[in-house]
Amino acid sequence: MMPSLPHFIWHSHLDKKGTYVRMLFIDFSSAFNTIVPQHLIGKLSLLGLNTSLCNWILDFLTGRPQSVWIGSSTSNTTTLSTGAPQGSVLSPLLFTLLTHDCAAMHSSNHIIKFTNDMTVVGLINKDNESAYREEMRELVRWCKVNNLYLNVDKTKEMVVDFRRARQDHSPLAINGSSVEIIKNIKFLGVHIAENLTWTLNTSSITRRAQQHLYFLRKLRKAHLPSPILTTFYSGTVGNILSSCIITWFGNCTVFDRKTLQRTPEKIIGVSLPSITNIYITRCIQKATNIVKVPTQPSHELFTLLPSGRRSPRHNHRRRNLSNLTDSQRFTPSHIVVAGGLWNCQSAVQKADFISALASLHFLHFLALTETWITPENSATPAALSSAFSFTHSLRHFGRGGGTGLLMSREWRFTPLSFFTLSISSFELHAIPTKFLIIVIYHPPGSLDHFIDELDILIEGNPLILLGDFNLQSLAPCSCTHQI
Numbered sequence: 001m002m003p004s005l006p007h008f009i010w011h012s013h014l015d016k017k018g019t020y021v022r023m024l025f026i027d028f029s030s031a032f033n034t035i036v037p038q039h040l041i042g043k044l045s046l047l048g049l050n051t052s053l054c055n056w057i058l059d060f061l062t063g064r065p066q067s068v069w070i071g072s073s074t075s076n077t078t079t080l081s082t083g084a085p086q087g088s089v090l091s092p093l094l095f096t097l098l099t100h101d102c103a104a105m106h107s108s109n110h111i112i113k114f115t116n117d118m119t120v121v122g123l124i125n126k127d128n129e130s131a132y133r134e135e136m137r138e139l140v141r142w143c144k145v146n147n148l149y150l151n152v153d154k155t156k157e158m159v160v161d162f163r164r165a166r167q168d169h170s171p172l173a174i175n176g177s178s179v180e181i182i183k184n185i186k187f188l189g190v191h192i193a194e195n196l197t198w199t200l201n202t203s204s205i206t207r208r209a210q211q212h213l214y215f216l217r218k219l220r221k222a223h224l225p226s227p228i229l230t231t232f233y234s235g236t237v238g239n240i241l242s243s244c245i246i247t248w249f250g251n252c253t254v255f256d257r258k259t260l261q262r263t264p265e266k267i268i269g270v271s272l273p274s275i276t277n278i279y280i281t282r283c284i285q286k287a288t289n290i291v292k293v294p295t296q297p298s299h300e301l302f303t304l305l306p307s308g309r310r311s312p313r314h315n316h317r318r319r320n321l322s323n324l325t326d327s328q329r330f331t332p333s334h335i336v337v338a339g340g341l342w343n344c345q346s347a348v349q350k351a352d353f354i355s356a357l358a359s360l361h362f363l364h365f366l367a368l369t370e371t372w373i374t375p376e377n378s379a380t381p382a383a384l385s386s387a388f389s390f391t392h393s394l395r396h397f398g399r400g401g402g403t404g405l406l407m408s409r410e411w412r413f414t415p416l417s418f419f420t421l422s423i424s425s426f427e428l429h430a431i432p433t434k435f436l437i438i439v440i441y442h443p444p445g446s447l448d449h450f451i452d453e454l455d456i457l458i459e460g461n462p463l464i465l466l467g468d469f470n471l472q473s474l475a476p477c478s479c480t481h482q483i
Contacts, residue, residue, distance in 0.1 A: 012348075012349040013123040014160065014162060014379040015348045015349060015377055015379050015380050016125070017376045017377070018125060018126050018127075018163065019123065019124060019125050019126075019163075020124050020159060020160060020161035020162070020163060020166070021121060021122065021123055021124065021159070021160040021161075022121075022122040022124060022129070022132055022157060022158075022159050022160075022169070023119060023120070023121050023122075023157065023158045023159075023160070024119065024120040024122075024136065024155065024156075024157045024172065024179065025117075025119050025155065025156050025157070025158070025185055025187060026117075026118040026119065026120065026139075026150060026155050027150070027151040027154035027155045027156075028116055028118075028143075028148050028149065028150065028151065029149040029150070029151045030083075030149075031095060031116035031148065032083055032084045032085075032086060032091050032095060032116065033082070033083035033084075034082070034083065034147050034148055034149060035061070035082065035083050035084050035094065035095065035098060035147075036082060036147050037057075037058055037061040037062050037081065037082065038058075039098075039146065039147065040057075040061070040094060040097070040098050041054050041057065041058050043097065043098060043100070043101070044057065044097060047097065047100070057090075057094070060090070061081070061082075061083075061084060061094075062081040063079055063080075063081060064079065064080045064081070064085065065077050065078070065079055065080075066078050066079075066080050092115040092116075095115055095116055096113070096115060098146065099113060099118070099146070102118070102139070102142055102146075104120075104135060105131075105134070105135055105138055106131040106132075106134070106135060108122065108123045108124075108125070108131050108132070109121065109122050109123070109131060109132060109135045110123075111139075114188060117187070117188060119187070120132075120135060120136065120139065122135065127167075133172070136172055136174070140174060140175065150174055150175065152174050152175060152177040152179060153177075155174065155179055156179065156180055156181075156182050156185055157171065157172060157179045157180070157181050157182070158181065158182055158183070158184070158185055158192070158194055159181060159194060160194055160195075160196060161194075162378060162379050162382065164378075169181060184200055186204075188244070189243060189244055190244050190247055190248060191204055196251075196383075197251075197253070198248040198249075198251060198252050198253075198256060199253065199255075199256055201248050202248070202252060202256040202259060202260055203259075205240060205241060205243065205260070206259050206260065208240050209237045209240045209241055212236040212237045212240070213237065213267070215232075215236070216229065216232060216233060216236075216237065216267050216268070217267055219232060220267050220268070226268055226270045229267070229268045230268055230270060230272070233268060233272065238272070241260060241275060241278075242275070242278050242279075242282070245275070245278060245279050245282055246279065246282045246283050246286050249275065249276075249279040250279070250283075250352065250355055250356045250359055250387065251352065251355060251383070251387055252387055253387060253409075254387070254409040254410075257275070257276075257387075260275050276359070279359075280359075280360055283356065283360070337364050337365075337464070338361065338362055338363050338364050339363055339364060339365045339366065339367065339437075339464065339466070340357075340358070340361060340363050340365075340366045340367065341366075341367045341369075341439070341466040341467070341468075342354075342357075342366065342367070342368055342369070343368075343369045343370050343441075343468045344368050344369070344370060344371065345370050345372070346370065346371070346372040347368060347371040347372065347373055347380055347384065347402075347404070348371075348372055348373065348377065348380050351380055351383035351384045352383070354366065354368070354384060354406065355383075355384060355387050355388060355406070358388060358406050359387065363406075363408075364407070364408045365405055365406060365407045365408065365431075365437060366388075366405070366406040367403075367404075367405055367406075367437070367439035367466040367467070368392070368403065368404045368405070368406065368439070369402075369403050369427075369439065369440075369441040369467060369468040370400060370401060370402065370441060370468070371392055371401075371402035371403065371404050372399075372400050372401070372402055373392055373394065373402050373404070374394070375394060384404075384406060387409075388406045388407060388408065388409060389406075389407040389408070389409050390404060390405070390406050390407070391404060391405055391407070391429065391431065392404030392405070392429060393427065393428065393429040395427060401427055401441060401443075402427070402441075403427050403428060403429040403439045403440065403441050403467075404429055404439070405429060405431050405437060405439055407431065423453050423457065424449065424453070425442065425447075425448065425449045425450040425453050426440045426441060426442040426443075426450060426453070426454070426467075427440065427441045427442075428440040428441075428457070428467075435463060435464065436463035436464070437463065437464045437466075438457070438463055438464070438465050438466070438467075439466050439467050440454075440465070440466075440467035440468075440469075441467055441468050442467070442468065442469050442470050443470060444470040445470075447471075
Protein backbone atom coordinates (compact mmCIF):
# COMPACT_ATOMS: atom_id res chain seq x y z
CA MET A 1 0.00 0.00 0.00
CA MET A 2 1.29 3.43 -0.85
CA PRO A 3 2.24 5.24 2.35
CA SER A 4 0.29 8.38 3.19
CA LEU A 5 3.45 10.43 3.75
CA PRO A 6 4.68 10.22 0.10
CA HIS A 7 1.12 10.84 -1.05
CA PHE A 8 1.11 14.03 1.03
CA ILE A 9 4.52 14.99 -0.38
CA TRP A 10 3.27 14.81 -3.97
CA HIS A 11 0.14 16.86 -3.39
CA SER A 12 1.82 19.53 -1.29
CA HIS A 13 4.49 19.98 -3.96
CA LEU A 14 2.07 20.01 -6.88
CA ASP A 15 0.09 22.80 -5.22
CA LYS A 16 2.98 25.14 -5.97
CA LYS A 17 3.35 27.00 -9.26
CA GLY A 18 5.65 25.60 -11.94
CA THR A 19 6.16 22.21 -10.30
CA TYR A 20 5.85 18.56 -11.25
CA VAL A 21 6.86 15.16 -9.85
CA ARG A 22 8.95 12.37 -11.36
CA MET A 23 8.66 8.89 -9.87
CA LEU A 24 11.05 6.08 -10.70
CA PHE A 25 9.83 2.57 -9.85
CA ILE A 26 12.97 0.46 -9.55
CA ASP A 27 13.17 -3.27 -10.26
CA PHE A 28 16.11 -5.29 -8.95
CA SER A 29 17.20 -8.47 -10.72
CA SER A 30 16.93 -11.40 -8.25
CA ALA A 31 17.20 -9.04 -5.29
CA PHE A 32 17.27 -11.68 -2.52
CA ASN A 33 19.69 -13.93 -4.44
CA THR A 34 22.33 -11.21 -4.72
CA ILE A 35 22.78 -10.61 -0.99
CA VAL A 36 26.42 -11.07 0.06
CA PRO A 37 26.23 -12.40 3.66
CA GLN A 38 29.58 -10.96 4.76
CA HIS A 39 28.62 -7.50 3.46
CA LEU A 40 25.25 -7.73 5.24
CA ILE A 41 26.86 -8.77 8.53
CA GLY A 42 29.13 -5.72 8.34
CA LYS A 43 26.07 -3.45 8.10
CA LEU A 44 24.30 -5.28 10.92
CA SER A 45 27.32 -4.77 13.16
CA LEU A 46 27.25 -1.04 12.41
CA LEU A 47 23.56 -1.04 13.38
CA GLY A 48 24.47 -2.40 16.82
CA LEU A 49 23.55 -6.08 16.55
CA ASN A 50 25.65 -8.20 18.90
CA THR A 51 28.24 -10.67 17.63
CA SER A 52 26.25 -13.78 18.59
CA LEU A 53 23.22 -12.68 16.58
CA CYS A 54 25.38 -11.68 13.59
CA ASN A 55 27.09 -15.10 13.64
CA TRP A 56 23.71 -16.85 13.81
CA ILE A 57 22.47 -14.90 10.74
CA LEU A 58 25.75 -15.63 8.91
CA ASP A 59 25.33 -19.35 9.62
CA PHE A 60 21.73 -19.15 8.39
CA LEU A 61 22.78 -17.61 5.06
CA THR A 62 25.92 -19.64 4.28
CA GLY A 63 26.52 -23.33 3.59
CA ARG A 64 22.91 -24.00 2.55
CA PRO A 65 22.52 -27.29 0.59
CA GLN A 66 20.14 -27.13 -2.39
CA SER A 67 18.90 -29.71 -4.87
CA VAL A 68 16.04 -30.03 -7.37
CA TRP A 69 13.54 -32.86 -7.17
CA ILE A 70 11.33 -33.72 -10.18
CA GLY A 71 9.22 -36.84 -9.96
CA SER A 72 11.53 -39.65 -8.90
CA SER A 73 14.69 -37.84 -10.01
CA THR A 74 16.89 -35.70 -7.77
CA SER A 75 19.75 -33.49 -8.88
CA ASN A 76 23.15 -33.29 -7.27
CA THR A 77 23.38 -31.16 -4.14
CA THR A 78 24.89 -27.68 -4.44
CA THR A 79 26.03 -25.62 -1.47
CA LEU A 80 24.99 -21.96 -1.56
CA SER A 81 26.70 -19.22 0.41
CA THR A 82 25.08 -16.16 -1.21
CA GLY A 83 21.56 -14.77 -1.20
CA ALA A 84 18.71 -15.35 1.22
CA PRO A 85 16.22 -18.25 1.13
CA GLN A 86 13.08 -17.40 -0.80
CA GLY A 87 9.84 -17.65 1.19
CA SER A 88 11.37 -17.29 4.63
CA VAL A 89 10.12 -14.61 7.02
CA LEU A 90 13.65 -13.45 7.77
CA SER A 91 14.71 -12.72 4.17
CA PRO A 92 12.59 -9.54 3.62
CA LEU A 93 13.81 -8.17 6.96
CA LEU A 94 17.44 -8.85 6.08
CA PHE A 95 17.04 -7.14 2.70
CA THR A 96 15.44 -4.13 4.39
CA LEU A 97 18.41 -3.89 6.77
CA LEU A 98 20.81 -4.24 3.84
CA THR A 99 19.26 -1.19 2.12
CA HIS A 100 18.75 0.93 5.23
CA ASP A 101 21.62 3.25 4.26
CA CYS A 102 20.13 3.99 0.84
CA ALA A 103 18.84 7.50 1.56
CA ALA A 104 18.20 10.58 -0.54
CA MET A 105 21.02 13.10 -0.91
CA HIS A 106 18.83 16.10 -1.69
CA SER A 107 15.83 17.38 0.26
CA SER A 108 13.80 17.58 -2.97
CA ASN A 109 14.08 13.81 -3.46
CA HIS A 110 12.53 10.98 -1.46
CA ILE A 111 13.32 7.27 -1.57
CA ILE A 112 10.43 4.99 -0.60
CA LYS A 113 11.32 1.39 0.24
CA PHE A 114 9.15 -1.65 0.87
CA THR A 115 11.39 -4.73 1.06
CA ASN A 116 12.77 -5.08 -2.50
CA ASP A 117 10.39 -2.50 -4.01
CA MET A 118 12.06 0.90 -4.21
CA THR A 119 10.70 4.16 -5.59
CA VAL A 120 12.54 7.44 -6.07
CA VAL A 121 10.31 10.53 -5.97
CA GLY A 122 11.77 13.73 -7.36
CA LEU A 123 10.03 17.03 -6.63
CA ILE A 124 10.89 19.19 -9.62
CA ASN A 125 10.63 22.98 -9.56
CA LYS A 126 10.91 25.21 -12.65
CA ASP A 127 12.20 22.34 -14.85
CA ASN A 128 15.36 21.99 -12.76
CA GLU A 129 16.01 18.25 -12.67
CA SER A 130 19.69 18.40 -11.73
CA ALA A 131 19.16 17.14 -8.16
CA TYR A 132 16.90 14.32 -9.33
CA ARG A 133 19.33 13.12 -12.01
CA GLU A 134 22.28 13.39 -9.64
CA GLU A 135 20.28 11.28 -7.16
CA MET A 136 19.89 8.60 -9.80
CA ARG A 137 23.60 8.53 -10.59
CA GLU A 138 24.37 8.12 -6.90
CA LEU A 139 21.77 5.34 -6.60
CA VAL A 140 23.34 3.43 -9.50
CA ARG A 141 26.73 3.73 -7.80
CA TRP A 142 25.25 2.55 -4.47
CA CYS A 143 23.70 -0.49 -6.15
CA LYS A 144 27.07 -1.53 -7.61
CA VAL A 145 28.76 -1.25 -4.21
CA ASN A 146 26.01 -3.37 -2.60
CA ASN A 147 25.96 -6.04 -5.34
CA LEU A 148 22.43 -5.13 -6.50
CA TYR A 149 21.60 -5.14 -10.21
CA LEU A 150 19.07 -2.74 -11.71
CA ASN A 151 16.78 -4.31 -14.29
CA VAL A 152 16.41 -1.33 -16.62
CA ASP A 153 13.84 -3.10 -18.84
CA LYS A 154 11.45 -3.53 -15.89
CA THR A 155 12.29 -0.23 -14.21
CA LYS A 156 9.64 2.35 -15.14
CA GLU A 157 9.15 6.07 -14.60
CA MET A 158 5.97 8.13 -14.30
CA VAL A 159 5.68 11.92 -14.46
CA VAL A 160 2.87 13.79 -12.70
CA ASP A 161 2.58 17.21 -14.32
CA PHE A 162 -0.53 19.39 -14.10
CA ARG A 163 1.03 22.49 -15.64
CA ARG A 164 -0.88 24.02 -18.53
CA ALA A 165 2.23 24.53 -20.68
CA ARG A 166 3.97 21.29 -19.88
CA GLN A 167 6.62 19.92 -22.22
CA ASP A 168 7.84 16.46 -23.13
CA HIS A 169 10.10 15.04 -20.46
CA SER A 170 13.41 13.48 -21.45
CA PRO A 171 13.81 9.94 -20.10
CA LEU A 172 16.43 8.88 -17.58
CA ALA A 173 19.41 6.84 -18.71
CA ILE A 174 20.68 3.99 -16.51
CA ASN A 175 23.79 2.08 -17.57
CA GLY A 176 23.40 3.42 -21.09
CA SER A 177 19.73 2.40 -21.47
CA SER A 178 16.70 4.73 -21.40
CA VAL A 179 14.00 4.16 -18.81
CA GLU A 180 10.48 3.95 -20.25
CA ILE A 181 8.04 6.69 -19.18
CA ILE A 182 4.57 5.26 -18.59
CA LYS A 183 1.12 6.72 -17.85
CA ASN A 184 0.15 4.27 -15.11
CA ILE A 185 1.66 1.50 -13.05
CA LYS A 186 0.62 -1.17 -10.58
CA PHE A 187 2.60 -0.58 -7.41
CA LEU A 188 2.17 -2.78 -4.34
CA GLY A 189 -1.23 -3.94 -5.60
CA VAL A 190 -2.57 -0.44 -6.39
CA HIS A 191 -2.88 1.10 -9.87
CA ILE A 192 -1.44 4.64 -9.89
CA ALA A 193 -2.17 6.94 -12.84
CA GLU A 194 -0.30 10.04 -13.93
CA ASN A 195 -3.44 12.16 -13.38
CA LEU A 196 -3.72 10.80 -9.80
CA THR A 197 -7.25 9.47 -10.35
CA TRP A 198 -8.39 6.04 -9.21
CA THR A 199 -10.68 5.00 -12.08
CA LEU A 200 -8.19 2.48 -13.43
CA ASN A 201 -7.67 1.02 -9.97
CA THR A 202 -11.38 0.64 -9.20
CA SER A 203 -12.03 -0.87 -12.65
CA SER A 204 -9.34 -3.47 -12.03
CA ILE A 205 -10.71 -4.27 -8.59
CA THR A 206 -14.25 -4.58 -9.93
CA ARG A 207 -13.16 -6.99 -12.69
CA ARG A 208 -11.31 -9.20 -10.22
CA ALA A 209 -14.27 -9.24 -7.84
CA GLN A 210 -16.75 -10.12 -10.59
CA GLN A 211 -14.67 -13.14 -11.55
CA HIS A 212 -15.41 -14.65 -8.14
CA LEU A 213 -19.16 -14.00 -8.29
CA TYR A 214 -19.54 -17.00 -10.60
CA PHE A 215 -18.34 -19.34 -7.83
CA LEU A 216 -20.58 -17.58 -5.33
CA ARG A 217 -23.60 -18.23 -7.55
CA LYS A 218 -22.60 -21.88 -7.88
CA LEU A 219 -22.44 -22.23 -4.11
CA ARG A 220 -25.85 -20.56 -3.83
CA LYS A 221 -27.35 -23.02 -6.31
CA ALA A 222 -25.92 -25.82 -4.18
CA HIS A 223 -28.15 -24.46 -1.35
CA LEU A 224 -25.28 -23.70 1.01
CA PRO A 225 -26.40 -21.72 4.09
CA SER A 226 -25.89 -17.95 4.22
CA PRO A 227 -23.11 -18.05 6.88
CA ILE A 228 -20.94 -20.16 4.58
CA LEU A 229 -21.71 -17.90 1.61
CA THR A 230 -20.81 -14.84 3.72
CA THR A 231 -17.52 -16.43 4.74
CA PHE A 232 -16.71 -17.22 1.11
CA TYR A 233 -17.60 -13.65 0.11
CA SER A 234 -15.40 -12.13 2.82
CA GLY A 235 -12.43 -14.27 1.85
CA THR A 236 -12.72 -13.70 -1.90
CA VAL A 237 -14.87 -10.82 -3.17
CA GLY A 238 -14.83 -8.70 -0.02
CA ASN A 239 -11.10 -9.14 0.38
CA ILE A 240 -10.53 -7.85 -3.15
CA LEU A 241 -12.84 -4.85 -2.81
CA SER A 242 -11.20 -3.69 0.42
CA SER A 243 -7.60 -4.24 -0.67
CA CYS A 244 -5.56 -1.10 0.23
CA ILE A 245 -8.88 0.72 0.57
CA ILE A 246 -7.60 3.53 2.80
CA THR A 247 -5.19 4.56 0.04
CA TRP A 248 -7.63 5.10 -2.81
CA PHE A 249 -11.29 5.04 -1.69
CA GLY A 250 -11.34 8.54 -0.17
CA ASN A 251 -10.57 10.17 -3.53
CA CYS A 252 -12.75 7.98 -5.73
CA THR A 253 -15.34 9.63 -7.92
CA VAL A 254 -19.04 9.03 -7.32
CA PHE A 255 -19.18 6.81 -10.42
CA ASP A 256 -16.29 4.66 -9.16
CA ARG A 257 -17.92 4.29 -5.75
CA LYS A 258 -21.23 3.23 -7.28
CA THR A 259 -19.35 0.61 -9.30
CA LEU A 260 -17.79 -0.79 -6.15
CA GLN A 261 -21.07 -0.74 -4.20
CA ARG A 262 -22.66 -3.39 -6.41
CA THR A 263 -22.26 -6.09 -3.80
CA PRO A 264 -23.73 -9.59 -4.22
CA GLU A 265 -26.23 -9.25 -1.38
CA LYS A 266 -29.00 -10.75 -3.50
CA ILE A 267 -26.88 -13.85 -4.13
CA ILE A 268 -26.12 -14.40 -0.45
CA GLY A 269 -29.52 -13.32 0.83
CA VAL A 270 -28.20 -11.23 3.75
CA SER A 271 -27.04 -7.65 4.10
CA LEU A 272 -23.30 -7.00 3.87
CA PRO A 273 -21.23 -4.11 5.23
CA SER A 274 -20.97 -1.24 2.75
CA ILE A 275 -17.63 -0.32 1.20
CA THR A 276 -17.88 3.12 2.80
CA ASN A 277 -18.24 1.65 6.29
CA ILE A 278 -15.27 -0.64 5.68
CA TYR A 279 -13.23 2.35 4.53
CA ILE A 280 -14.10 4.41 7.62
CA THR A 281 -13.34 1.51 9.97
CA ARG A 282 -9.99 0.83 8.32
CA CYS A 283 -9.06 4.54 8.42
CA ILE A 284 -9.76 4.73 12.14
CA GLN A 285 -7.77 1.57 12.81
CA LYS A 286 -4.86 2.79 10.70
CA ALA A 287 -4.81 6.23 12.32
CA THR A 288 -4.90 4.65 15.78
CA ASN A 289 -1.93 2.43 14.94
CA ILE A 290 0.05 5.35 13.49
CA VAL A 291 -0.50 7.43 16.62
CA LYS A 292 0.74 4.59 18.85
CA VAL A 293 4.03 4.14 16.98
CA PRO A 294 6.31 7.23 16.99
CA THR A 295 8.69 5.61 14.46
CA GLN A 296 5.93 5.16 11.89
CA PRO A 297 6.74 7.37 8.83
CA SER A 298 3.29 9.00 8.87
CA HIS A 299 3.39 9.69 12.63
CA GLU A 300 4.59 13.25 12.00
CA LEU A 301 1.35 14.00 10.12
CA PHE A 302 -0.54 13.92 13.43
CA THR A 303 -0.48 16.62 16.08
CA LEU A 304 -1.81 16.62 19.64
CA LEU A 305 -4.97 18.56 20.39
CA PRO A 306 -5.36 20.33 23.75
CA SER A 307 -7.41 17.34 24.93
CA GLY A 308 -4.45 15.05 24.34
CA ARG A 309 -6.03 13.29 21.38
CA ARG A 310 -4.34 13.34 18.02
CA SER A 311 -5.78 14.63 14.81
CA PRO A 312 -4.31 14.24 11.30
CA ARG A 313 -2.60 17.22 9.78
CA HIS A 314 -0.99 17.82 6.42
CA ASN A 315 1.53 20.47 7.27
CA HIS A 316 3.86 21.19 10.14
CA ARG A 317 1.82 24.09 11.45
CA ARG A 318 -0.72 23.29 14.10
CA ARG A 319 -4.16 22.89 12.63
CA ASN A 320 -6.95 24.85 14.26
CA LEU A 321 -9.48 22.05 14.49
CA SER A 322 -11.44 23.93 17.12
CA ASN A 323 -12.81 25.91 14.18
CA LEU A 324 -14.32 22.74 12.72
CA THR A 325 -18.03 22.88 13.49
CA ASP A 326 -20.78 20.49 12.46
CA SER A 327 -23.91 22.35 11.47
CA GLN A 328 -27.19 21.18 12.96
CA ARG A 329 -29.43 18.94 10.96
CA PHE A 330 -31.53 21.25 8.84
CA THR A 331 -35.00 19.94 8.11
CA PRO A 332 -37.17 22.30 6.08
CA SER A 333 -40.17 20.23 5.05
CA HIS A 334 -38.89 16.72 4.25
CA ILE A 335 -35.28 17.67 3.41
CA VAL A 336 -32.58 16.34 5.74
CA VAL A 337 -29.16 17.92 5.28
CA ALA A 338 -25.82 17.31 6.99
CA GLY A 339 -23.33 20.13 6.63
CA GLY A 340 -20.18 21.44 8.22
CA LEU A 341 -18.03 24.55 8.50
CA TRP A 342 -14.25 24.75 8.82
CA ASN A 343 -11.86 27.66 8.89
CA CYS A 344 -9.16 25.51 7.30
CA GLN A 345 -6.45 28.20 7.16
CA SER A 346 -5.23 27.01 3.76
CA ALA A 347 -6.82 24.18 1.83
CA VAL A 348 -3.48 23.85 0.06
CA GLN A 349 -1.79 20.58 1.14
CA LYS A 350 -4.97 19.48 2.93
CA ALA A 351 -7.17 18.32 0.03
CA ASP A 352 -7.04 14.64 1.03
CA PHE A 353 -7.89 15.42 4.64
CA ILE A 354 -10.80 17.72 3.69
CA SER A 355 -12.34 15.11 1.36
CA ALA A 356 -11.87 12.34 3.93
CA LEU A 357 -13.42 14.55 6.61
CA ALA A 358 -16.55 15.15 4.53
CA SER A 359 -16.81 11.43 3.71
CA LEU A 360 -16.20 10.35 7.30
CA HIS A 361 -19.08 12.50 8.60
CA PHE A 362 -21.36 11.75 5.61
CA LEU A 363 -21.73 15.48 4.91
CA HIS A 364 -23.80 16.81 2.03
CA PHE A 365 -21.68 19.94 2.05
CA LEU A 366 -18.65 21.35 3.84
CA ALA A 367 -18.15 25.12 3.90
CA LEU A 368 -14.53 26.31 3.94
CA THR A 369 -13.16 29.72 4.90
CA GLU A 370 -9.62 31.02 4.46
CA THR A 371 -8.86 28.55 1.69
CA TRP A 372 -5.81 30.57 0.58
CA ILE A 373 -6.22 29.22 -2.96
CA THR A 374 -4.56 31.44 -5.57
CA PRO A 375 -5.55 31.81 -9.25
CA GLU A 376 -2.37 29.94 -10.25
CA ASN A 377 -3.21 26.97 -8.03
CA SER A 378 -5.16 24.43 -10.08
CA ALA A 379 -3.99 21.29 -8.28
CA THR A 380 -5.88 21.93 -5.02
CA PRO A 381 -9.34 22.49 -6.62
CA ALA A 382 -8.73 19.44 -8.82
CA ALA A 383 -7.86 17.28 -5.81
CA LEU A 384 -10.89 18.51 -3.87
CA SER A 385 -13.14 17.75 -6.85
CA SER A 386 -12.09 14.10 -7.08
CA ALA A 387 -14.89 12.76 -4.88
CA PHE A 388 -17.05 15.90 -4.41
CA SER A 389 -17.97 19.00 -6.36
CA PHE A 390 -15.85 21.93 -5.24
CA THR A 391 -16.37 25.59 -6.06
CA HIS A 392 -14.72 28.60 -4.50
CA SER A 393 -14.34 32.34 -4.67
CA LEU A 394 -10.92 33.93 -4.49
CA ARG A 395 -9.97 36.92 -2.38
CA HIS A 396 -9.67 39.79 -4.85
CA PHE A 397 -7.40 41.89 -2.69
CA GLY A 398 -4.28 41.06 -0.68
CA ARG A 399 -3.15 37.57 0.25
CA GLY A 400 -4.92 34.62 1.88
CA GLY A 401 -8.68 34.58 2.31
CA GLY A 402 -10.98 32.73 -0.04
CA THR A 403 -14.24 30.87 0.59
CA GLY A 404 -15.50 27.63 -0.91
CA LEU A 405 -18.02 24.81 -0.72
CA LEU A 406 -17.44 21.09 -1.01
CA MET A 407 -20.72 19.62 -2.24
CA SER A 408 -22.18 16.18 -2.79
CA ARG A 409 -22.20 15.30 -6.49
CA GLU A 410 -25.84 14.33 -6.14
CA TRP A 411 -26.77 18.02 -5.88
CA ARG A 412 -26.95 20.17 -8.99
CA PHE A 413 -26.05 23.81 -8.68
CA THR A 414 -24.46 26.87 -10.27
CA PRO A 415 -22.32 29.28 -8.22
CA LEU A 416 -23.84 32.73 -7.76
CA SER A 417 -22.13 36.10 -8.10
CA PHE A 418 -22.98 38.92 -5.70
CA PHE A 419 -20.61 41.57 -6.98
CA THR A 420 -23.56 43.73 -7.99
CA LEU A 421 -24.31 44.22 -4.29
CA SER A 422 -20.99 46.05 -3.79
CA ILE A 423 -20.20 44.03 -0.67
CA SER A 424 -16.94 45.27 0.80
CA SER A 425 -16.88 44.13 4.44
CA PHE A 426 -16.67 40.35 3.93
CA GLU A 427 -15.96 37.62 1.40
CA LEU A 428 -18.65 35.18 0.33
CA HIS A 429 -19.42 32.19 -1.83
CA ALA A 430 -22.96 31.04 -2.56
CA ILE A 431 -24.55 27.93 -4.09
CA PRO A 432 -28.25 27.60 -5.00
CA THR A 433 -29.34 23.99 -4.54
CA LYS A 434 -32.58 22.84 -2.95
CA PHE A 435 -32.10 26.06 -0.98
CA LEU A 436 -29.44 28.76 -0.90
CA ILE A 437 -26.17 27.98 0.88
CA ILE A 438 -23.90 30.93 1.64
CA VAL A 439 -20.47 30.83 3.27
CA ILE A 440 -18.87 34.13 4.30
CA TYR A 441 -15.62 35.23 5.88
CA HIS A 442 -15.39 38.52 7.79
CA PRO A 443 -11.76 39.39 8.63
CA PRO A 444 -11.01 40.49 12.20
CA GLY A 445 -11.63 44.19 12.70
CA SER A 446 -14.40 46.73 12.55
CA LEU A 447 -18.05 45.81 12.01
CA ASP A 448 -18.68 48.96 9.95
CA HIS A 449 -21.12 48.10 7.14
CA PHE A 450 -20.92 44.38 8.00
CA ILE A 451 -24.39 44.04 9.54
CA ASP A 452 -26.05 46.24 6.92
CA GLU A 453 -24.50 44.35 4.01
CA LEU A 454 -25.30 41.00 5.61
CA ASP A 455 -28.91 42.07 6.10
CA ILE A 456 -29.21 42.99 2.41
CA LEU A 457 -27.65 39.69 1.39
CA ILE A 458 -30.04 37.42 3.28
CA GLU A 459 -33.22 39.46 2.87
CA GLY A 460 -36.09 37.36 1.57
CA ASN A 461 -34.02 34.22 0.85
CA PRO A 462 -34.54 30.82 2.52
CA LEU A 463 -30.98 29.79 3.13
CA ILE A 464 -28.27 28.22 5.26
CA LEU A 465 -25.70 30.80 6.26
CA LEU A 466 -22.31 29.62 7.51
CA GLY A 467 -19.13 31.54 8.04
CA ASP A 468 -16.38 32.94 10.18
CA PHE A 469 -17.70 36.27 11.50
CA ASN A 470 -14.74 37.07 13.79
CA LEU A 471 -16.96 38.74 16.39
CA GLN A 472 -15.18 37.30 19.40
CA SER A 473 -12.39 39.90 19.36
CA LEU A 474 -14.81 42.84 19.58
CA ALA A 475 -16.31 44.31 22.74
CA PRO A 476 -20.00 43.45 23.22
CA CYS A 477 -20.99 47.10 23.11
CA SER A 478 -19.45 47.59 19.67
CA CYS A 479 -22.15 45.49 18.03
CA THR A 480 -25.48 47.24 18.37
CA HIS A 481 -27.27 46.02 15.26
CA GLN A 482 -29.64 43.09 15.17
CA ILE A 483 -30.18 40.65 12.33
